[in-house]
Amino acid sequence: xxxxxxxxxxxxxxxxxxxxxxxxxxxxxxxxxxxxxxxxxxxxxxxxxxxxxxxxxxxxxxxxxxxxxxxxxxxxxxxxxxxxxxxxxxxxxxxxxxxxxxxxxxxxxxxxxxxxxxxxxxxxxxxxxxxxxxxxxxxxxxxxxxxxxxxxxxxxxxxxxxxxxxxxxxxxxxxxxxxxxxxxxxxxxxxx
Amino acid sequence: xxxxxxxxxxxxxxxxxxxxxxxxxxxxxxxxxxxxxxxxxxxxxxxxxxxxxxxxxxxxxxxxxxxxxxxxxxxxxxxxxxxxxxxxxxxxxxxxxxxxxxxxxxxxxxxxxxxxxxxxxxxxxxxxxxxxxxxxxxxxxxxxxxxxxxxxxxxxxxxxxxxxxxxxxxxxxxxxxxxxxxxxxxxxxxxx
Amino acid sequence: xxxxxxxxxxxxxxxxxxxxxxxxxxxxxxxxxxxxxxxxxxxxxxxxxxxxxxxxxxxxxxxxxxxxxxxxxxxxxxxxxxxxxxxxxxxxxxxxxxxxxxxxxxxxxxxxxxxxxxxxxxxxxxxxxxxxxxxxxxxxxxxxxxxxxxxxxxxxxxxxxxxxxxxxxxxxxxxxxxxxxxxxxxxxxxxx
Amino acid sequence: xxxxxxxxxxxxxxxxxxxxxxxxxxxxxxxxxxxxxxxxxxxxxxxxxxxxxxxxxxxxxxxxxxxxxxxxxxxxxxxxxxxxxxxxxxxxxxxxxxxxxxxxxxxxxxxxxxxxxxxxxxxxxxxxxxxxxxxxxxxxxxxxxxxxxxxxxxxxxxxxxxxxxxxxxxxxxxxxxxxxxxxxxxxxxxxx
Numbered sequence: 001x002x003x004x005x006x007x008x009x010x011x012x013x014x015x016x017x018x019x020x021x022x023x024x025x026x027x028x029x030x031x032x033x034x035x036x037x038x039x040x041x042x043x044x045x046x047x048x049x050x051x052x053x054x055x056x057x058x059x060x061x062x063x064x065x066x067x068x069x070x071x072x073x074x075x076x077x078x079x080x081x082x083x084x085x086x087x088x089x090x091x092x093x094x095x096x097x098x099x100x101x102x103x104x105x106x107x108x109x110x111x112x113x114x115x116x117x118x119x120x121x122x123x124x125x126x127x128x129x130x131x132x133x134x135x136x137x138x139x140x141x142x143x144x145x146x147x148x149x150x151x152x153x154x155x156x157x158x159x160x161x162x163x164x165x166x167x168x169x170x171x172x173x174x175x176x177x178x179x180x181x182x183x184x185x186x187x188x189x190x191x192x
Numbered sequence: 193x194x195x196x197x198x199x200x201x202x203x204x205x206x207x208x209x210x211x212x213x214x215x216x217x218x219x220x221x222x223x224x225x226x227x228x229x230x231x232x233x234x235x236x237x238x239x240x241x242x243x244x245x246x247x248x249x250x251x252x253x254x255x256x257x258x259x260x261x262x263x264x265x266x267x268x269x270x271x272x273x274x275x276x277x278x279x280x281x282x283x284x285x286x287x288x289x290x291x292x293x294x295x296x297x298x299x300x301x302x303x304x305x306x307x308x309x310x311x312x313x314x315x316x317x318x319x320x321x322x323x324x325x326x327x328x329x330x331x332x333x334x335x336x337x338x339x340x341x342x343x344x345x346x347x348x349x350x351x352x353x354x355x356x357x358x359x360x361x362x363x364x365x366x367x368x369x370x371x372x373x374x375x376x377x378x379x380x381x382x383x384x
Numbered sequence: 385x386x387x388x389x390x391x392x393x394x395x396x397x398x399x400x401x402x403x404x405x406x407x408x409x410x411x412x413x414x415x416x417x418x419x420x421x422x423x424x425x426x427x428x429x430x431x432x433x434x435x436x437x438x439x440x441x442x443x444x445x446x447x448x449x450x451x452x453x454x455x456x457x458x459x460x461x462x463x464x465x466x467x468x469x470x471x472x473x474x475x476x477x478x479x480x481x482x483x484x485x486x487x488x489x490x491x492x493x494x495x496x497x498x499x500x501x502x503x504x505x506x507x508x509x510x511x512x513x514x515x516x517x518x519x520x521x522x523x524x525x526x527x528x529x530x531x532x533x534x535x536x537x538x539x540x541x542x543x544x545x546x547x548x549x550x551x552x553x554x555x556x557x558x559x560x561x562x563x564x565x566x567x568x569x570x571x572x573x574x575x576x
Numbered sequence: 577x578x579x580x581x582x583x584x585x586x587x588x589x590x591x592x593x594x595x596x597x598x599x600x601x602x603x604x605x606x607x608x609x610x611x612x613x614x615x616x617x618x619x620x621x622x623x624x625x626x627x628x629x630x631x632x633x634x635x636x637x638x639x640x641x642x643x644x645x646x647x648x649x650x651x652x653x654x655x656x657x658x659x660x661x662x663x664x665x666x667x668x669x670x671x672x673x674x675x676x677x678x679x680x681x682x683x684x685x686x687x688x689x690x691x692x693x694x695x696x697x698x699x700x701x702x703x704x705x706x707x708x709x710x711x712x713x714x715x716x717x718x719x720x721x722x723x724x725x726x727x728x729x730x731x732x733x734x735x736x737x738x739x740x741x742x743x744x745x746x747x748x749x750x751x752x753x754x755x756x757x758x759x760x761x762x763x764x765x766x767x768x
Contacts, residue, residue: 001248004196006222023219023354030198030218056193141559142737142761146722149361149368161361161368161718162215163759165549165741167567169341169353175525176341176353180564183551183739185718333751334545334569338530353526355567357549357741359759367717372756375547375743377526385632388580390606407603407738414582414602440577533745533752545745545752546599553725553737560725560737 002034005056012047013078015071019047020138023166024184029053031188032108032136037061039106043095043121044113048076055085064102066091096120104128111137122151126191133191138184145185156189194226197248204239205270207263211239212330215358216376221245223380224300224328229253231298235287235313236305240268247277256294258283288312296320303329314343318383325383330376337377348381386418389440396431397462399455404433404522407550408568413437415572416492416520421445423490427479427505428497432460438494439469448486450475480504488512495521506535510575517575522568529569540573578610581632588623589654591647595623596714599742600760605629607764608684608712613637615682619671619697620689624652631661640678642667672696680704687713698727702767709767714760721761732765
């Protein structure tokens with residue numbers, strides 16, 4: 001069971017950092033099966049799109065947002081403030097090094113970016129996670145999706161992948177133009 | 193806020209009646225913004241895929257499942273029993289006639305099938321719904337999507353449409369074949 | 385049999401007028417089954433993307449490009465010049481009125497835009513075309529696609545529709561980001 | 577310039593061997609830029625879907641169809657007979673070993689299957705091909721697409737990838753249901 005808010009894209013303070021789209025945030029939190037008191041780690045948090053949804057889903061838990069880009073860190077802070085989330089802890093730095101600042105074990109891991117250290121991040125996620133914990137990784141590139149799927153099968157059980165392509169109706173002169181968002185690979189697994 | 197269970201497809205007792213896929217169920221309930229004590233009407237409930245998710249999301253509310261096909265009605269009953277949902281009321285019959293057996297007002301309406309009476313169903317939904325209530329309609333055909341979008345704009349506010357195309361990774365000899373599900377149009381609106 | 389050049393998008397002189405993407409141009413000409421000596425009418429020619437491919441496919445035929453927007457007309461002229469196509473005749477004006485300037489019968493019709501006069505354009509296309517002639521209509525909006533499919537079935541035989549969603553790999557730091565183009569509805573028919 | 581026939585799926589004699597869909601065949605031959613007198617090699621020819629289109633496109637050239645599965649070989653023979661193609665040479669065996677039976681140089685290579693020997697096949701393709709020759713590889717799995725893209729960039733120039741998702745309208749009670757085909761990765765390159 002996950003408590004899903006489904007914040008709209010326009011609710012967020014956004015910069016030039018690309019943000020996961022609403023439907024992908026909803027699916028990510030639902031597939032992560034986030035519970036009220038879960039400890040969630042959001043690695044490569046970006047603007048904090050998923051962080052805020054994860055925070056909403058964990059009123060009795062905690063969310064670590066790991067991010068290294070200064071502009072993104074600033075946006076996470078601003079979004080946390082406007083959404084009134086005081087159980088988000090920002091971990092400034094690059095994974096996997098920065099991850100040592102997280103108190104383990106954790107229940108759930110979101111991977112939104114890997115900065116080229118994917119296997120290290122998978123290894124850390126597996127070690128840091130409780131048995132039965134879940135992990136969801138989102139990718140926009142073919143190579144990262146293929147590589148992540150390999151690590152998901154190596155370190156976790158029940159590895160699954162979906163590719164989600166969403167087009168949003170855009171009202172043009174009374175008609176509905178289908179405007180495509182870039183397809184996203186969502187890869188999920190569980191600690192056995 | 194919606195409490196989303198995200199039941200897997202294989203959790204359901206299924207017949208030959210096509211069933212909304214898991215990701216579409218998750219998005220539908222999230223976009224409907226189902227609350228704990230909502231009264232939800234699921235018109236054209238089919239196998240009950242969305243009914244069960246709606247029931248999970250409304251522990252203090254109620255779900256009406258409207259369906260006319262005997263095979264589908266039987267599956268809804270069996271699924272309600274296995275999921276332990278005792279706040280689902282089955283309305284056997286065809287919309288819009290059968291809808292008069294529903295106690296109004298209601299909070300949320302799901303349209304999964306219209307049997308050719310789409311405008312009547314939209315009119316009923318609008319009349320039966322509280323101000324601020326939400327409606328989500330799912331379609332697999334182009335014509336129904338276009339028609340529903342027109343009625344959504346006529347009777348409701350904040351009409352939005354997305355088309356969702358999901359491919360699921362299928363493990364074939366250690367590789368991940370992308371197996372496409374048919375694209376779904378999800379149309380949402382709100383009673384102004 | 386169609387002779388397909390497959391001009392790349394960047395070969396065209398382009399303005400702010402949106403242009404059909406390369407893959408859609410290829411599919412459109414192939415599904416239109418353009419022959420060497422065909423007379424082709426491109427209604428709503430825009431930048432001339434399809435006009436140039438049709439011109440390539442008809443070395444012994446002729447292509448009428450019907451367009452009303454001055455900026456688009458200018459681009460068609462410039463593209464015809466740079467591609468060295470001297471068997472394109474530009475019909476400046478709005479369909480269906482402007483279509484009376486076309487010498488009939490014709491073999492093939494492309495519909496790229498309808499300006500709200502869709503049935504008139506279908507009626508003209510049917511009347512102007514030889515028996516066994518083919519028609520292909522491309523749309524980006526749900527409503528136009530649904531309406532065109534209805535007219536295709538009313539006036540032509542073998543009406544078929546496909547929706548084509550193409551993502552193009554974009555090289556980002558050695559990785560391949562999938563960048564989605566908006567999905568296109570391609571509707572085809574034949575004069576019975 | 578490619579001469580494209582666009583044979584329909586139902587024109588082929590088919591078995592249980594999966595066949596590339598019509599739109600993918602059209603795009604593949606167009607992106608391969610097959611010319612009248614080209615020598616084309618179709619590696620992993622399967623049912624011969626692409627082989628027949630390549631044969632149509634090369635009235636003064638030749639097509640080698642490389643395939644190892646007996647059932648598929650039989651279907652290629654039957655399809656070549658019914659399409660009246662006498663310039664197809666069947667190479668029975670597994671790539672890359674079987675490729676030594678092909679007279680080089682060749683102009684174009686199609687890769688439809690690799691049987692786990694992908695790099696060897698790319699190396700052979702590069703060596704066997706004239707400068708300026710083109711190669712198109714089609715894949716249904718994520719891993720093969722990612723791996724092929726890496727080899728395409730390693731051995732060829734102008735490496736490009738598209739993912740093509742096509743839904744075909746299926747007439748259901750006067751409505752048009754969108755039925756999705758599995759998405760295909762089409763990767764192209766050129767010998768520099």
